[in-house]
Amino acid sequence: MKNAIFDKYRVIFGLVLLFGLLLRIVWLEKYPSSLYSDELSQGYNAYSILNTGKDEYGQFLPLSFRSFGDWKPPLQTYLIVPFIHLFGLNAISIRLPGAFFGTLSIYLIYTITNALIEYIYRSNTKILLHKRKISLLASFFLAISPWHILMSRSAMLVSIAMCCWMGGIYFYLSNKKPYRIYFSAIFFALSIYAYYGMRVVTPLTVILLLLWSFRSKQKLQIAIFAKAFVVGIVCLLPLVWAFIAQPDVVLGRAKTVSVFYDKGVSLKVWDLVAQDGVNMPIILARFLHNKPYHYAIDITRRFFQHLDGSFLILMGDTQLPFQIPNMGILYIIDLIFLMLGTIVLIKYTPQLSVFLGAIIFIAIIPSALTFVTPAANRTLQLLLPFSIVGAVGLVYIIGRLKGVKKFVAIFICAMGYGICHWYFLYNYTIILPKYHADWWHGGYKELVENLHQLEDKYETIYISGKASVPYIFILNYLQLDPVFVQNNIERDLNDDEYGFEHVDKIGKFEFPRYFRWETDGEKLQPNSLLAVLASEPQPSGDTVREVNKIMYPDGKDAFKIYEITN
Amino acid sequence: MYDAVVISMNKSAKNIGLAGVLSIATLIRFPLLNTFPPIGIPGILPRIITALLSIVSIFLLIKIINIDSKNERLGLVTGSVMALMPWHIEQSRIYSSPMIMLVSLLLTYLGILHKSILVKICAIGLCGISVYLFFMPTWGGSWNEVSFDIREILKNIFHLFSVQFWFIQNDSSWIGGIRERGVMLFSMLPVFIFGLVISIRTIQLKHLYFILSMIGVILVSALNPFFPEGQLMFLLVPMAAVIFAIGIDKIFSFLTKINILTKVIIILYLLFVTYDYLVYYHFYTHHYTQRIQNSVPYEERNF
Numbered sequence: 100m101k102n103a104i105f106d107k108y109r110v111i112f113g114l115v116l117l118f119g120l121l122l123r124i125v126w127l128e129k130y131p132s133s134l135y136s137d138e139l140s141q142g143y144n145a146y147s148i149l150n151t152g153k154d155e156y157g158q159f160l161p162l163s164f165r166s167f168g169d170w171k172p173p174l175q176t177y178l179i180v181p182f183i184h185l186f187g188l189n190a191i192s193i194r195l196p197g198a199f200f201g202t203l204s205i206y207l208i209y210t211i212t213n214a215l216i217e218y219i220y221r222s223n224t225k226i227l228l229h230k231r232k233i234s235l236l237a238s239f240f241l242a243i244s245p246w247h248i249l250m251s252r253s254a255m256l257v258s259i260a261m262c263c264w265m266g267g268i269y270f271y272l273s274n275k276k277p278y279r280i281y282f283s284a285i286f287f288a289l290s291i292y293a294y295y296g297m298r299v300v301t302p303l304t305v306i307l308l309l310l311w312s313f314r315s316k317q318k319l320q321i322a323i324f325a326k327a328f329v330v331g332i333v334c335l336l337p338l339v340w341a342f343i344a345q346p347d348v349v350l351g352r353a354k355t356v357s358v359f360y361d362k363g364v365s366l367k368v369w370d371l372v373a374q375d376g377v378n379m380p381i382i383l384a385r386f387l388h389n390k391p392y393h394y395a396i397d398i399t400r401r402f403f404q405h406l407d408g409s410f411l412i413l414m415g416d417t418q419l420p421f422q423i424p425n426m427g428i429l430y431i432i433d434l435i436f437l438m439l440g441t442i443v444l445i446k447y448t449p450q451l452s453v454f455l456g457a458i459i460f461i462a463i464i465p466s467a468l469t470f471v472t473p474a475a476n477r478t479l480q481l482l483l484p485f486s487i488v489g490a491v492g493l494v495y496i497i498g499r500l501k502g503v504k505k506f507v508a509i510f511i512c513a514m515g516y517g518i519c520h521w522y523f524l525y526n527y528t529i530i531l532p533k534y535h536a537d538w539w540h541g542g543y544k545e546l547v548e549n550l551h552q553l554e555d556k557y558e559t560i561y562i563s564g565k566a567s568v569p570y571i572f573i574l575n576y577l578q579l580d581p582v583f584v585q586n587n588i589e590r591d592l593n594d595d596e597y598g599f600e601h602v603d604k605i606g607k608f609e610f611p612r613y614f615r616w617e618t619d620g621e622k623l624q625p626n627s628l629l630a631v632l633a634s635e636p637q638p639s640g641d642t643v644r645e646v647n648k649i650m651y652p653d654g655k656d657a658f659k660i661y662e663i664t665n
Numbered sequence: 666m667y668d669a670v671v672i673s674m675n676k677s678a679k680n681i682g683l684a685g686v687l688s689i690a691t692l693i694r695f696p697l698l699n700t701f702p703p704i705g706i707p708g709i710l711p712r713i714i715t716a717l718l719s720i721v722s723i724f725l726l727i728k729i730i731n732i733d734s735k736n737e738r739l740g741l742v743t744g745s746v747m748a749l750m751p752w753h754i755e756q757s758r759i760y761s762s763p764m765i766m767l768v769s770l771l772l773t774y775l776g777i778l779h780k781s782i783l784v785k786i787c788a789i790g791l792c793g794i795s796v797y798l799f800f801m802p803t804w805g806g807s808w809n810e811v812s813f814d815i816r817e818i819l820k821n822i823f824h825l826f827s828v829q830f831w832f833i834q835n836d837s838s839w840i841g842g843i844r845e846r847g848v849m850l851f852s853m854l855p856v857f858i859f860g861l862v863i864s865i866r867t868i869q870l871k872h873l874y875f876i877l878s879m880i881g882v883i884l885v886s887a888l889n890p891f892f893p894e895g896q897l898m899f900l901l902v903p904m905a906a907v908i909f910a911i912g913i914d915k916i917f918s919f920l921t922k923i924n925i926l927t928k929v930i931i932i933l934y935l936l937f938v939t940y941d942y943l944v945y946y947h948f949y950t951h952h953y954t955q956r957i958q959n960s961v962p963y964e965e966r967n968f
Contacts, residue, residue: 371952374951374955392944395851399828399833399851400829400833407827408819408823409824412823442865445862
């Protein structure tokens with residue numbers, strides 16, 4: 100019977116969900132091997148909120164966490180608080196919310212795919228026959244997706260944002276009972292609290308859904324929609340209020356990663372106008388070489404970088420923590436079913452293809468407006484349409500085969516995905532932690548523990564400012580008292596070129612910004628320790644003596660610790 | 666009689682259309698052929714031959730589309746697209762082996778469309794001869810230099826499918842084209858996407874030979890040890906022209922049915938395309954000339 104508890108689709112889906120959960124929960128503290136600075140920032144701020152109700156800056160229940168000057172959206176940090184209360188300040192507490200919401204996304208993609216196909220093809224029974232297969236496969240693809248696993252196993256904001264966004268879509272599409280639209284509004288509002296990019300993606304998605312309803316001539320219960328809209332606005336009022344008080348709460352780091360902040364296009368236009376020289380009237384040169392035109396080209400180029408095979412299959416993200424060694428963010432076998440699914444959708448189900456195409460467009464827009472492209476974290480929402488398209492492709496090809504051929508095809512696909520998934524797990528659990536520990540700020544924990552053991556013997560401990568944001572590792576790994584931190588930390592709130600602020604000192608620990616031994620060495624106090632990255636120029640001379648070093652798992656030097664003598 | 670007059674008028678209009686496309690192509694390709702781009706080989710005869718062959722290639726493509734699709738309007742639009750395609754213009758104005766190969770390829774297609782099996786066989790033979798004469802003397806004869814690293818090959822294939830290559834930066838050749846522009850104009854991207862969607866919806870099994878040959882070109886291009894510098898990709902130009910033309914043709918067919926707002930948007934879009942062409946010609950006649958004049962001596966025969 101269709102609705103039986105032990106319906107085969109439900110059983111298989113249950114297994115997929117369990118598998119997805121295991122891939123996201125097991126050994127959360129080991130893979131990735133260490134906590135990244137952004138994760139630690141959220142962890143410590145959650146710890147501070149739990150103990151004092153204030154963040155590291157002393158702000159009471161902030162709606163945006165200032166962090167390193169990048170003003171992190173608050174949702175994930177607040178979700179971490181109860182886990183820290185239960186399990187303490189450690190990797191598991193920090194990463195568990197992302198893992199749970201990542202697993203919830205697997206459930207949501209199954210329900211969204213079901214709801215979407217029903218929503219669009221209400222009376223087309225042929226497509227509805229395949230609905231459950233497509234939904235099941237879409238959830239499976241998401242469960243084993245290297246891209247999604249990477250983001251779910253880290254506290255990088257996007258996993259929770261994607262889940263909230265999908266929740267909003269699901270409740271909108273399944274609005275047979277009117278009250279569900281209110282949940283849609285709430286989830287969409289939550290997504291805006293979860294990640295910067297959703298401040299563009301969510302409104303565009305809402306517009307798309309409304310236009311879709313209007314276009315498909317579905318009866319819009321205006322009153323209920325209006326109420327739901329009001330609910331959404333009410334949920335966002337605190338953010339609006341915070342924006343009035345501090346504009347960076349909404350803009351955050353967005354302005355310093357914006358493509359309009361980067362000087363590349365301006366310099367290019369200037370260069371072209373200069374090449375035209377005196378032979379051409381300046382007004383004509385400016386007409387032919389102007390910023391709007393070149394920005395349009397630049398943004399388009401960045402947009403389509405996210406659909407480039409090199410990014411998706413071969414190399415992945417350019418930013419280190421979002422890279423998987425030796426592979427992209429999709430499996431190579433995904434490419435086959437994505438291409439096939441795209442052709443099938445365009446040929447046979449144009450409405451669904453238009454909807455998914457619009458979602459792809461919306462998902463990439465925020466990242467295309469930054470100068471750090473292509474970006475895997477900012478476009479995680481692409482996995483919704485990609486999983487559905489891939490599922491359509493696979494269902495189509497298997498559906499056209501019969502008998503032994505069908506069995507052989509299923510076997511080959513299963514083997515293909517098995518090999519790809521094994522390759523991903525090998526790179527993620529062995530290659531990444533051993534040979535690329537620096538990508539996840541490896542070595543810092545050992546450095547802090549080492550410095551802590553030596554702390555009592557020295558007046559001051561310096562950590563080079565080139566070592567990322569060293570203060571946050573001290574705060575976390577030593578679990579410094581939040582009240583002490585709020586009252587005693589010394590900060591330099593002038594941003595650097597990337598929009599990051601700096602901490603100069605906390606307790607005995609000092610973090611010289613832009614540290615260079617040649618110019619800053621003589622300013623260091625005698626009877627102190629200096630920790631520098633092994634990759635930066637090393638101190639030398641009579642006043643320094645190497646006392647220890649921290650190594651990465653592959654044996655390469657990570658940090659060196661020097662004693663500064665008289 | 667009335668029908669005969671109408672048919673005759675239609676035929677005249679199509680002939681005028683064909684003449685118009687070829688005339689525009691000639692006007693773009695022949696003037697100042699001995700000075701622009703700066704000449705890198707002795708004598709102008711090779712350039713004249715290439716320019717003539719480029720006109721022939723446009724004519725052949727129109728004929729192929731007319732025969733295959735039975736839609737002469739589509740044929741004319743395809744020819745127009747190729748006539749105005751930046752890469753085709755750039756290759757027309759230098760001595761270009763790829764242009765000779767393109768004509769061979771189009772003759773092959775034309776032969777394959779013929780009913781006679783003998784003609785089909787001769788057409789395939791012609792293709793083989795032109796590959797031997799023009800491709801093998803280049804890196805095609807040096808397979809020991811080819812790297813069969815699957816990641817490299819895939820990377821090259823993805824590059825050939827990228828929007829960057831087709832619309833933003835054609836980095837396939839140093840002297841044969843403008844690196845600051847794509848194969849096609851940036852403003853034509855929406856039309857290309859639209860044409861691609863329509864092509865997917867209407868493609869038929871009989872087009873398999875065409876698709877397979879394009880896949881072959883892509884695979885061989887991806888193996889080039891000097892990738893992305895290699896002009897074999899030039900043979901993909903007819904495919905691109907057809908996709909564009911399908912999109913444009915479909916838009917034409919909607920023109921009488923759309924509302925005034927959509928017409929205004931189309932007009933504004935056409936103005937943008939015109940502007941884009943102006944910028945392209947400025948780059949081609951000014952910045953491109955500056956770039957290659959400062960470079961070391963080059964050979965036009967680079968493949």
